[in-house]
Every structure is written in structure tokens, then in C-alpha cells.
Amino acid sequence: AQRVTQPEKLxxxxxxxxxxxxxNYSYSGSPELFWYxxxxxxxxQLLLRHISRESIKGFTADLNKGETxxxxxxxFAQEEDSAMYYCALSTNRDDKIIFGKxxxxxxxx
Amino acid sequence: DGGITQxxxxxxxxxxxxxxxxxxxxxxxxxxxxxxxxxxxxxRLIYYSQIVNDFQKGDIAxxxxxxxxxxxxxxxxxxxxxxxxxxxxxxxxxxxxxxxxEAFFGQGTRLTVV
Numbered sequence: 539a540q541r542v543t544q545p546e547k548l549x550x551x552x553x554x555x556x557x558x559x560x561x562n563y564s565y566s567g568s569p570e571l572f573w574y575x576x577x578x579x580x581x582x583q584l585l586l587r588h589i590s591r592e593s594i595k596g597f598t599a600d601l602n603k604g605e606t607x608x609x610x611x612x613x614f615a616q617e618e619d620s621a622m623y624y625c626a627l628s629t630n631r632d633d634k635i636i637f638g639k640x641x642x643x644x645x646x647x
Numbered sequence: 648d649g650g651i652t653q654x655x656x657x658x659x660x661x662x663x664x665x666x667x668x669x670x671x672x673x674x675x676x677x678x679x680x681x682x683x684x685x686x687x688x689x690x691r692l693i694y695y696s697q698i699v700n701d702f703q704k705g706d707i708a709x710x711x712x713x714x715x716x717x718x719x720x721x722x723x724x725x726x727x728x729x730x731x732x733x734x735x736x737x738x739x740x741x742x743x744x745x746x747x748x749e750a751f752f753g754q755g756t757r758l759t760v761v
Contacts, residue, residue: 547687574750582690582737582752624689626750633697634705635680635739635750639689 540565542627544638551615552646559610559641561599561625571601571608572626574637582624585610595619620645650674653738653753660732660760668723668756670738679721680739680750683707690737696721725758732760 541564551557563569571588586594588601588608599610608625625638651672660666670679678697682690682705692705696715710729715721721740725732735757739750 544689572749581754582739584749587749633678633703634692634695635741636692636706637682637690639687 540627540629540634540636542625542636542638544623544625544641546641547639548642548644550644550646553617554614557610557612557615557619557643559623559625559643561608561610561638563606563608563625563627565606565627565629567629567631569601570628570630571599572628573597573599573608573610574624574626576622576624578621585623615643615645617645617647619643651738651740651751651753653736653756655756656754658756658758660758662760663727665724665726666732666758666760668725668736668738668758670721670723670753671719672721672740672751673719674740674742674751675718676740676742676751677718678741678743679715680741681705681711681713681721681723682737682739684735684737684755693723693736732758734758 543562573585575585576582597612601608622640622642624640628635654669680695681693684690691707693711694713696702712724737755738753741750742748
């Protein structure tokens with residue numbers, strides 16, 4: 539079965555410090571991985587996807603198939619990064635989109 | 648204003664009653680999804696649909712039903728068989744069913760059963 543694991547419910551980081559939000563997945567096929575973000579009082583929205591290999595708002599994520607991980611990183615945290623972050627996996631086999639339980643990122647001033 | 652619209656924003660129902668949550672999109676998306684969001688549980692997939700007149704159960708489909716009679720609409724019915732219906736429900740849509748494409752979310756419906 540497909541599964542996405544985000545081990546941290548809450549991560550508190552000082553402004554300017556590096557951020558790493560962990561995500562591990564379980565899927566026997568070729569996964570498509572995403573990070574979604576939900577800012578306060580806003581809709582859940584896409585932050586980035588692994589296939590694009592892009593950097594959005596300073597965030598990057600690298601798919602590591604050996605470790606089945608897709609950790610989200612940012613070298614210098616900003617206060618506006620405070621939000622709920624969800625790692626997600628989509629499958630070509632049965633076309634589901636599966637989410638992890640989410641990590642709340644709190645940037646301390 | 649294009650996008651995906653859920654209504655109502657807040658819904659109260661008495662225990663034992665069925666209730667239907669609306670989800671409409673004008674993005675011409677093929678795929679639509681329903682999730683339930685509970686504190687500490689993340690988003691759990693209830694049902695999803697890849698095409699009109701077809702849908703599949705997600706991980707927590709028991710006590711729920713859906714229909715997909717039109718491409719734009721994917722209503723969710725929370726039946727009296729759902730043991731713990733009070734939750735925040737999110738609807739989403741995407742162009743192709745999860746194939747590296749972005750899912751767009753509604754603003755959600757908070758259902759409270761009393």
C-alpha cells in the first residue's frame with residue numbers, strides 16, 4: 539500500500555536558521571512526489587513537485603529513491619514560512635493522491 | 648473567478664441525518680477528490696473520480712457516498728452510517744489524475760454533527 543510519513547508534527551526554527559521537513563514514502567512503483575503548503579486562513583496549495591526540480595520561495599526537495607525520501611529544505615528560514623506543510627505522493631497505477639499527516643512549521647523571531 | 652468552490656463553509660446537522668457537501672469546479676479538470684482533514688491525521692482520501700460517471704473508494708470511504716454526473720460537480724454525501732462525521736472536508740481537482748499535475752483545493756466545509 540502507498541504511504542507517506544512525516545515524522546514531525548511540529549517543527550520550530552529560528553528565523554535565519556536552516557529548515558528541513560522530513561518526508562518518507564512507501565510505494566512499489568515509480569512515485570511522483572509533491573509538497574503542499576497551507577498558510578493561515580488560505581487554501582492548501584502546491585509548493586513544489588519533484589519532477590520540476592525547482593526552487594520555490596527558497597525551498598527545494600530532492601527525491602532520494604534509495605532512502606525513499608523527499609525532504610523539504612530551505613537554507614534560511616523566514617517568518618512568512620510559518621505554515622502547515624504536507625508531503626504528497628501520486629500514483630500512476632491507481633491515480634490516487636496520498637498525503638502525509640503534515641508538519642506545522644513555526645518560525646521563531 | 649475561476650477555481651474550485653465548496654459550499655457551504657459551515658454545516659450543522661443532527662445525528663442520524665444524511666448531509667450532502669457540494670464541490671464545483673470550472674477548471675475543466677478531469678479528476679476530482681474528497682479528503683477529510685482531522686487534527687493530527689493529515690488529509691485522508693475518501694473518494695476520487697477520474698472521469699464522469701466513474702469513481703473509486705479511497706482509504707476511508709465507509710459511511711460516505713459520491714456521484715459524478717457532471718464533469719464540474721462531485722458532491723459528497725455523509726450518511727448516518729459514518730460513525731464520526733464531524734470534521735473538515737476538502738475537495739480538490741486536477742487535470743490528469745495525479746500525473747505530476749497540481750491539485751487545486753477548495754476552501755473546505757466544516758461539518759458539525761450534534
